[in-house]
Amino acid sequence: MEYHDLTIETAKKLLFDHQISSVELTSALLDRIEKYDDDIGAFLTVDKNWALEQAKKADQDIANRNVSPLTGVPIALKDLLCTKGIKTTCASKILDNFIPQYDASVVSKLKENGAVIIGKTNMDEFAMGSSTENSSYKITTNPWNAEYVPGGSSGGSAAAVAARFCCAALGSDTGGSIRQPASHCGVVGLKPTYGRVSRFGLVSYASSLDQIGPITKDVKDAAILLNVISGNDKKDSTSATKDVPDFNLALGQFEKQSLKGMTAGIPKEYLSVDGIDPEVEKVFNTAKRILKDLGVEIKEISLPHTEYVVAAYYIIAPCEASSNLARFDGVKYGLRQKSCDDLIDMYKKTKSKGFGPEVQRRIIIGTYALSAGYYDAYYGRASQVRTLIMEDFSKAFETCDFILSPVAPAPAFKIGANMDDPLSMYLTDIFTLSANMAGVPGISVPAGFSSKGLPIGIQMMANRFDEMSLLRAGYGFEKTLKIDKKFPEIER
Amino acid sequence: MKISKDEVEKIAHLARLEIDDSKKEKIAEQLSHILQYIDKLKDVDVKGVKLSSGAAFMNNVLRNDEPEESPGPPVTLANAPQRDEDFYIVPRVVK
Numbered sequence: 001m002e003y004h005d006l007t008i009e010t011a012k013k014l015l016f017d018h019q020i021s022s023v024e025l026t027s028a029l030l031d032r033i034e035k036y037d038d039d040i041g042a043f044l045t046v047d048k049n050w051a052l053e054q055a056k057k058a059d060q061d062i063a064n065r066n067v068s069p070l071t072g073v074p075i076a077l078k079d080l081l082c083t084k085g086i087k088t089t090c091a092s093k094i095l096d097n098f099i100p101q102y103d104a105s106v107v108s109k110l111k112e113n114g115a116v117i118i119g120k121t122n123m124d125e126f127a128m129g130s131s132t133e134n135s136s137y138k139i140t141t142n143p144w145n146a147e148y149v150p151g152g153s154s155g156g157s158a159a160a161v162a163a164r165f166c167c168a169a170l171g172s173d174t175g176g177s178i179r180q181p182a183s184h185c186g187v188v189g190l191k192p193t194y195g196r197v198s199r200f201g202l203v204s205y206a207s208s209l210d211q212i213g214p215i216t217k218d219v220k221d222a223a224i225l226l227n228v229i230s231g232n233d234k235k236d237s238t239s240a241t242k243d244v245p246d247f248n249l250a251l252g253q254f255e256k257q258s259l260k261g262m263t264a265g266i267p268k269e270y271l272s273v274d275g276i277d278p279e280v281e282k283v284f285n286t287a288k289r290i291l292k293d294l295g296v297e298i299k300e301i302s303l304p305h306t307e308y309v310v311a312a313y314y315i316i317a318p319c320e321a322s323s324n325l326a327r328f329d330g331v332k333y334g335l336r337q338k339s340c341d342d343l344i345d346m347y348k349k350t351k352s353k354g355f356g357p358e359v360q361r362r363i364i365i366g367t368y369a370l371s372a373g374y375y376d377a378y379y380g381r382a383s384q385v386r387t388l389i390m391e392d393f394s395k396a397f398e399t400c401d402f403i404l405s406p407v408a409p410a411p412a413f414k415i416g417a418n419m420d421d422p423l424s425m426y427l428t429d430i431f432t433l434s435a436n437m438a439g440v441p442g443i444s445v446p447a448g449f450s451s452k453g454l455p456i457g458i459q460m461m462a463n464r465f466d467e468m469s470l471l472r473a474g475y476g477f478e479k480t481l482k483i484d485k486k487f488p489e490i491e492r
Numbered sequence: 493m494k495i496s497k498d499e500v501e502k503i504a505h506l507a508r509l510e511i512d513d514s515k516k517e518k519i520a521e522q523l524s525h526i527l528q529y530i531d532k533l534k535d536v537d538v539k540g541v542k543l544s545s546g547a548a549f550m551n552n553v554l555r556n557d558e559p560e561e562s563p564g565p566p567v568t569l570a571n572a573p574q575r576d577e578d579f580y581i582v583p584r585v586v587k
Binding site: 311322390 | 567
């Protein structure tokens, strides 16, 4: 087995058995990044010395038998998670020179658990987008086919895992930004329940929707990573005080069991969504059959307000964004435009120079919707519709353990295909937005390929704090599905 | 909802954005297109439905009011584009 094939689980085994060192593993991956990332563009920052220092320390810890769940394992981070002393840009020019003075809570947890942070990955600027084309720095290509997008906004993290530049990565998901790129790149992406993982040190986009989660090579690794990053944090008042089960341990107990006794609901509204690609439908139907064979009872359910999810989301998220992004004012950190007439002029010049077109568009939508006279018609109404969406989900989970659906209506699209029509890009988020609106967890698991060889995933969503059902069903599905080629060959 | 060029200018000012005159027309058009789609929210019967601001637990999170160590100005101001020791420098506010 090559170094780049290692998952968290298999890497740990070799590291802890002293068969490989973390320095060897990390160096091999750094070499691979140097060789192939010019083509893929998954990373914005790779600091070799920083990575190797962490690896050396991990090797010492292993030698001293002082091991933690991630000791010596190279992990990549989406570039909106603050890393002390290491540039964190959110793929925005406005944070081009921003060096955080503290670690995000998830980063502290990774470090405490021995992980080696190998680099910071590309994304849509401030996580606004579904293709990573909105990065102010570079395009990330899909490792399966360079003409296609990797999805977004965590496109760099998903591409890095698919290209096997790291054992696993963290992304963030505000409307599908972990699950959709995972689906497009053929890897596993898990958005935890809102509140499961602390958001402290995550640069906010829409605070009531944002959630950090793992992007991994398989379901087991998602459980291992979720174990490490979950839990209450006094620095994030929205982080839940609920107990965190040992996901990985529980998954081990399910290893030999079928999925008998589990019930999956398929929302009838999802099947009548316009423009579902027949290849996605085919993969979805195969997945349904596999789950059925594993003992899952499949039933039709209803999420009556599905039709309004995109509209409500594209009010709520931009409203929160317009408020959150007001902090980038050229005073405390980041870009500042020089030679301005006065303070207001400085704000305007700084923001207009620093933010890209999609970010400006969402700030404008949010500002408009929140401006005097429009609040009730837009934000107020969208918040009421959100209540109805949440109620739809609560009702659905009275009759099923998880909801099964496609992740996106179509496989990855070609680079540039949707750039001139923001609305059509927004509409591709139809299956993923609801989980964020309702605060429930969702997972994307590889399920097949299009005729062009692009990966297609399936999504499962469970009740709040029931990530376990997703991991269990996802794990059973993954073990049963026969895929010839799990990862793309990037050695072109 | 149709958004005019003037409205784009007004909203941009509220958001402290400066939009190139040549781009205003296109932005107005894209915004109108998006808001037209969002108008479908008007079809939902929301009479008596509560507003929801998210899935966070709706309890107050309190902590004891005890002083903790502060990182102090050198750290807090480390990324300031312009500063004078412990102060941020901003362009003139009062004329």
